[in-house]
Amino acid sequence: MTYRAPISDMLLALDGAGLRAAVEAGHYGDFDAEITTVVLEEAGRFASDVLAPLNRAGDRHGARLQDGRVTTAPGWADAYRRWTAAGWNAVSGPEDFGGQGLPLAINAACTEIWSAANTAFGLCPLVTLSAVEALAAHGSDTLKTIYLGKLVSGEWTGTMQLTEPQAGSDVGALRSRAERASDGSYRIFGTKIFITYGDHDMTDNIVHFVLARLPDAPDGTRGISLFLIPKFLVDADGSLGARNDIHASGIEHKLGIHGSPTCTMTMGDDGGAIGYLIGEENRGMRCMFTMMNQARLCVGLEGVGIAERASQQALAYARERRQGRAAGTSDGMSPIIAHPDVKRMLMQMRALTAAARAICYATAVSLDMAARAADPDVRTAAAARGALLTPIAKAFSTDIGNEVASLGIQVHGGMGFIEETGAAQHYRDARITSIYEGTNGIQAIDLVTRKLAADDGAAVSALLDELSDTVKRVEASNDPAFGTTGERLRDALGSLERAGKWLLERLESSPNDALAGATPYLRLFGSTLGGCKLAEEALAARESSAEFGDPRRYVTLARFFAETIAVQAPALERTVIDGADAVNGADTVLLA
Amino acid sequence: MTYRAPISDMLLALDGAGLRAAVEAGHYGDFDAEITTVVLEEAGRFASDVLAPLNRAGDRHGARLQDGRVTTAPGWADAYRRWTAAGWNAVSGPEDFGGQGLPLAINAACTEIWSAANTAFGLCPLVTLSAVEALAAHGSDTLKTIYLGKLVSGEWTGTMQLTEPQAGSDVGALRSRAERASDGSYRIFGTKIFITYGDHDMTDNIVHFVLARLPDAPDGTRGISLFLIPKFLVDADGSLGARNDIHASGIEHKLGIHGSPTCTMTMGDDGGAIGYLIGEENRGMRCMFTMMNQARLCVGLEGVGIAERASQQALAYARERRQGRAAGTSDGMSPIIAHPDVKRMLMQMRALTAAARAICYATAVSLDMAARAADPDVRTAAAARGALLTPIAKAFSTDIGNEVASLGIQVHGGMGFIEETGAAQHYRDARITSIYEGTNGIQAIDLVTRKLAADDGAAVSALLDELSDTVKRVEASNDPAFGTTGERLRDALGSLERAGKWLLERLESSPNDALAGATPYLRLFGSTLGGCKLAEEALAARESSAEFGDPRRYVTLARFFAETIAVQAPALERTVIDGADAVNGADTVLLA
Incomplete structure (x- = not known):
């Protein structure tokens, strides 16, 4: 059972989210809304052809750590090359650095599609996208010149490193420390946990964005700075230099998203990881807030994507599988979709998914208008709306992602509990979305x-x-x-x-x-x-x-x-x- | 984190379920309610000492099929020997065949305890219990003499074999066929799926209870007969004879309860499995109904048990883990239990678990009174009550089992998604309970x-x-x-x-x-x-x-x-x- 992007539903949801009205009112600048359908159809094709077929292999094989290096599941590195070659990594990146500069609303629909096809794969570009945002908004021109284009294209991927064993929801409790070096760079020491795609074999380099604390920093969130730490240092000519002192020292054995390596990262075993300050010292949390809305929205869209995938699979099964005779029918067993109790479950899946999609897309349109509208009053109102909707988009959509995936198992009956059916993977994968990027x-x-x-x-x-x-x-x-x-x-x-x-x-x-x-x-x-x-x-x-x-x-x-x-x-x-x-x-x- | 049976909560729930009142009114015959506390305390000790420590190993190692034989996880066979030696298998079995004849209400509380400690292990005696019920109610004296005592003690285990690929919820669609043999026995041919403990290495013999259809049987549920098919034939002196023609030909790779082997069983590769009729020809469904209430109630109790286990684990974590400062407190990080949102989750877990327990125990008391009360009017009313409560006990308790296990993950935050934490296992194990024994x-x-x-x-x-x-x-x-x-x-x-x-x-x-x-x-x-x-x-x-x-x-x-x-x-x-x-x-x- 593969995945087909529900293009009509998505277009209607974008419409209901106010995209058309906002474009017509001029709040989207020079964006040509005509291309929406084509982009979504192409994205749907790539997802069905390339990403969806690798979803099971990612789950069964998982990512593995051996001799300090992480390898992804068979086929993933090749799929990632096709991903960047087709330009999908650059959809919403800044045009000055090779991005297509498409609105978040379009990227939101694409994110739903990638997540539906292969949640664990789709996570990698999502994390890179956060890195792009942080660097574009707060990085020095030098850092942008070296790193931003490659992150936009996806030639290199990014990571976001906040969490430590004692600092989860309470980011201010983090202890990784940064020391000033004489050349203006920094040396970073510490251990981070739960780092998504902290290491992998899909690109030549990885650009880590790491929160750490200077020796003279105030306590709590006001004493946190953000550093860019490349896996391999980059020479002046852009070629890769020495291996930096940041390494994956562990990989988690998780309930779901097995294809996505979740790493423990150790810095400073060999003199300290060389890092470069992003923004100002002790203002790292401000940089984090820049990307928070979009990152949280994207996790909400993972919920929508998994829910859509689970719904499609359950619906297909319910049309095929025959058991019992439905009331008011004659002759033999009915497809189970004819039974009202099964209809109810399928309707619940469809309705919850569509509602979450509508909320997420509306959030994206607000965030777009906050960034793009010419009228400052429109921007202010849209920013307030986007800020209001973001936690709802994240939490409601991921809660229903879990509920829908559970109903997907239930529709399959006993087969739903068998891993080969695939319904259980959606259920396992969905569970993290209610937890990460802020529970x-x-x-x-x-x-x-x-x-x-x-x-x-x-x-x-x-x-x-x-x-x-x-x-x-x-x-x-x-x-x-x-x-x-x-x-x-x-x-x-x-x-x-x-x-x-x-x-x-x-x-x-x-x-x-x-x-x-x-x-x-x-x-x-x-x-x-x-x-x-x-x-x-x-x-x-x-x-x-x-x-x-x-x-x-x-x-x-x-x-x-x-x-x-x-x-x-x-x-x-x-x-x-x-x-x-x-x-x-x-x-x-x-x-x- | 181990499990401790919540004795006070259980005693209060038995009281609220009407046990004391029914005993005082004489509806429990000669049952001495004084022993309740002692039995539950002993059961709790056995569960904490023997079963709970094997729960993780069962999940990680799972049951395996090799060369046609199923082996259980390390330590399981030994634990099973201790289980039968301590008499736990015989708690509610008929006294004429070595059972202790304790009321279902007591066994219900015990079932909750076994399920909380180790759901996958606890399943084996539950299936045997159904076999005991069917055989005791409908078996011939000859069959009872040979098999019943050994099933009651647990020296041999039972299986219940209904499901076939095309016959899940729709039992009437089953196709396994039975042919009459000249000696009064039958030869059975066919394939059954999803057979719990269909094969294992914990006992010398397994007694399969198999639904099949005679050549001249009417269609649907009115043409189904129940057969007893031993794994090894039993000679007249009670010693084990030839291997019967029933074999585990596959084992499922499941979302949860990995410790419990779920087998595909093949009969008839070598002339047909030798089987003995239970009850009358074509009346097999009637035999099934005999044990249905108790089996469904027991699955509900699995929901209660898993919910209790998940609650205990989440509560312990929430008291230890410190993050953030709770409103109205000073100085440093608070244990997360001090945060109202975490309190709410823990209360929800506790409240749902307690409610499901109350419903299940009330069901058990009704079923007890229907069987034990002297007054036929009391019996009739209790039977109607028990019949009414059974589907609620099963479905509500297993639904909340899943909800509570999910909240258990959520309380743990990111750690909840890591398999080593154990919260995820409860979540995976719970998911089957909403499906089997009637979705x-x-x-x-x-x-x-x-x-x-x-x-x-x-x-x-x-x-x-x-x-x-x-x-x-x-x-x-x-x-x-x-x-x-x-x-x-x-x-x-x-x-x-x-x-x-x-x-x-x-x-x-x-x-x-x-x-x-x-x-x-x-x-x-x-x-x-x-x-x-x-x-x-x-x-x-x-x-x-x-x-x-x-x-x-x-x-x-x-x-x-x-x-x-x-x-x-x-x-x-x-x-x-x-x-x-x-x-x-x-x-x-x-x-x-």
């Missing part, structure tokens, strides 16, 4: 303490107004196929608004109450936003019936989401508000 | 089409009355520590009642509507029942404060469950009722 709990706390609270809730209010308008249009459509969609979404918006207000009050008076409600609030936000976005897409599909296929498809999906998922909003509101006491009184249970 | 979708359909519909809903009504009484007592307690528990549970009972009525109507008029709502109805049932049972336990703990430790522990847990889980009941009611249209109109989405 989903961290996302929820970010949503409540920073994004909701920013500007006294202005970004949330503006969004609620837009979503309320969508609901009005659903109701005005008078289309009985929407069922109770309007009612459910209106209730959900009310719950979202009340819960937000309550949290804002508690943030001041009793922060632990607000923190206790963060995760259910994020789920409430994602369900409400996703429901409204699917309704918006359904309305758009109705209005342009031919472009995206049968509009009833989208109306039914929006209805299913509203009536079986967004319907949970009032309960989530209560969980936020009533649940805080029991959470904060938990010590009687947990410490007994 | 959870099958359980939901059974609940709606058979159990709810039986006697026009009488069993449900009787239960609702009891639960409503619990809610009244919560309200009458006037204990502010209960928060809005009473309100939430009362709402949930209303939703459960309305959804049930709607389903009963639709079962007649539009069965696909009822089937579409089966899974959300089961969840609604489980959440409501679980919430009321935890409230019942909290009331019991308050009334006997010393016996189960600090009663506030149980009140807080009940409150958390009611306010954050049972609170979803109204949304689930709507999902059942409103969701049917979108599910049954799904073809526009799924077949596009």
Whole structure:
């Protein structure tokens, strides 16, 4: 069972995310939206032909560390060469350094495609993309000249090295140390863990971006600096020089994404790794924030991609596999898709996937407009919207990625538990997405303490107004196929608004109450936003019936989401508000 | 991190399940409830000392097939010998054949313990237990004399062989054939898949229970017969004779429970496996129904056990691991258990686990009373209750087993994704429990089409009355520590009642509507029942404060469950009722 990029669904989702409207309003500069379909179709072809067939081999063989060198699974190095040769690494890179400068919205759709085809492979360019962003925004011209073009093209890959054993979510606790050298460079010492593609055999060089602390740095996050540390030093003429003092000293045995080497990196066994400062000393966290939104969005898109892949596989199986006779049919066994309980699971997979996609693409369009719009007011509003949506895009999409992958196993019955079927790999691969790039709990706390609270809730209010308008249009459509969609979404918006207000009050008076409600609030936000976005897409599909296929498809999906998922909003509101006491009184249970 | 059986929680749950009341009312015959604590403590010790330490080895090494023979992981055969020597296999077996004849309620608690310590190991005696039940209820005296004692003691193990490639949930589609032999025995031919402990190296002999079809049998489930097929034939003096024509021809590579060999079994390569009829020809499904309730309950208990194990591990980690500073504390990093978002996850784990345990134990007490009570009216009512609760015990408990194991990973952050941590194994092991012994979708359909519909809903009504009484007592307690528990549970009972009525109507008029709502109805049932049972336990703990430790522990847990889980009941009611249209109109989405 291979993967086919769902081009119509993606185009409709981009439309629903406001891409077309933003382009027409001139907020995308000179971007020619006409190329979107062609890019996605080409990406889909590359994914189906090159990446998807290697997904299983990556899982079974995994990446291996031997004699200090990591080798990737058979076929991966060759696929990576084809990847860079076809220009896929450069889609969103800066044009001055060989990138195609396409909007994030387009790269978001591509990221979904790579993740669906082969999550573990797709991770490598995602990490490089973060490196590109950090270097482009904060690197010196010298560093950019040497490194940026090669990172954009993918000739070299990047890594992001934050985590240490005692410093996970709490980045400020890191201890790797940097010493100033007389030539203006630095010597770095320390150990980093969980480093994605920390070493591999797909490129000649690897450019590590490492957080470390100078001897005279203040404690916590205000004393962290960012360094560029090449695996091989680069001579003045651009040729590779000596091996630098940074090595993969371990590789993790993980639940999933076996194809992606997760390394322990050791620096300083031989005098210190030579590093170059990015940005200013002690301002490394600022550089990290530059790329955080995009990196978190991309992890959300991994959730969408895995969910889409799992859905396609489950659907194909449910159409083939015959068991039992469905009610109202005659003669022999029915394909299991005819059984309502299986239909329900498949609809849930489809609806959750489509909602997460809609949220992620809307986030991408906001981040694009924040960077590209000419009007500074538009940019400011878009930046606030993008900042608000990012934690939801990350956490909601990865949560549903896990749920959808689990349903994918369930649809397969006993076969789902057998590794050869492939459904289990999606389930294992998906599990990391709720954890890395800020756990989903961290996302929820970010949503409540920073994004909701920013500007006294202005970004949330503006969004609620837009979503309320969508609901009005659903109701005005008078289309009985929407069922109770309007009612459910209106209730959900009310719950979202009340819960937000309550949290804002508690943030001041009793922060632990607000923190206790963060995760259910994020789920409430994602369900409400996703429901409204699917309704918006359904309305758009109705209005342009031919472009995206049968509009009833989208109306039914929006209805299913509203009536079986967004319907949970009032309960989530209560969980936020009533649940805080029991959470904060938990010590009687947990410490007994 | 080892496992410690939560004896107080289990004793309170048995109490809340009605064990003490039933014993006092004389419904347990001569069972001496005083021994309960001692049995559970001994079981906990055996589990911690012998089974839990082998759990990781079973996962890493797995069971292997070579030259037609299956070997289990290092240490397993020895542990199995200790298991039978200590008498644990015989806990609930019939006394006439060497069993201890203890009630199912006691064995249920033990089953939870074995599953928590080592799910893959615990599966072997569970399958043997089904074999014991089938043989005891339907076997001839001759067969019982030869086989039953050895199955009860565990000297030999059993297998249950139903599934074939084309016959999974649809058992009636099986094709294995049986031919009558002149000596009254049968020759069996065919291939079975997914056979748990189909072969292994822990005992001298294995007694297979195999469903097959006689040449002149009617189609479907009414033409299936049950046969006993020993791995080695047994001579008249009880000694082992020739190897029978039934062999493990394959072993599955699975997502989890690697320690448990899941075999493809081939019969008839050499003239046919010699088998002996159990019960009557073509009545094999009746024999299966005999053991179905207990087998399903035991799988539910696997869910409880894994959830308990995952909770203990996450809690221990959260008390040790330090990251960030919790609001309202000073000086350095806090243990992550101090962060409200982590507390919330741990409470969710504890509350879901306790609710599932309460439901499973209540099911066990009902099944016990149905078998043991002197009064036939009591037996009849208990049988109806047990039949009603069984699909909920199975599906709700295994669903939450997966949820809790996933939360267990999340609490560990990045470490949760590393296999050595162990949290991932619980997650992988749990996933099968929602599938085997009737998928959870099958359980939901059974609940709606058979159990709810039986006697026009009488069993449900009787239960609702009891639960409503619990809610009244919560309200009458006037204990502010209960928060809005009473309100939430009362709402949930209303939703459960309305959804049930709607389903009963639709079962007649539009069965696909009822089937579409089966899974959300089961969840609604489980959440409501679980919430009321935890409230019942909290009331019991308050009334006997010393016996189960600090009663506030149980009140807080009940409150958390009611306010954050049972609170979803109204949304689930709507999902059942409103969701049917979108599910049954799904073809526009799924077949596009």
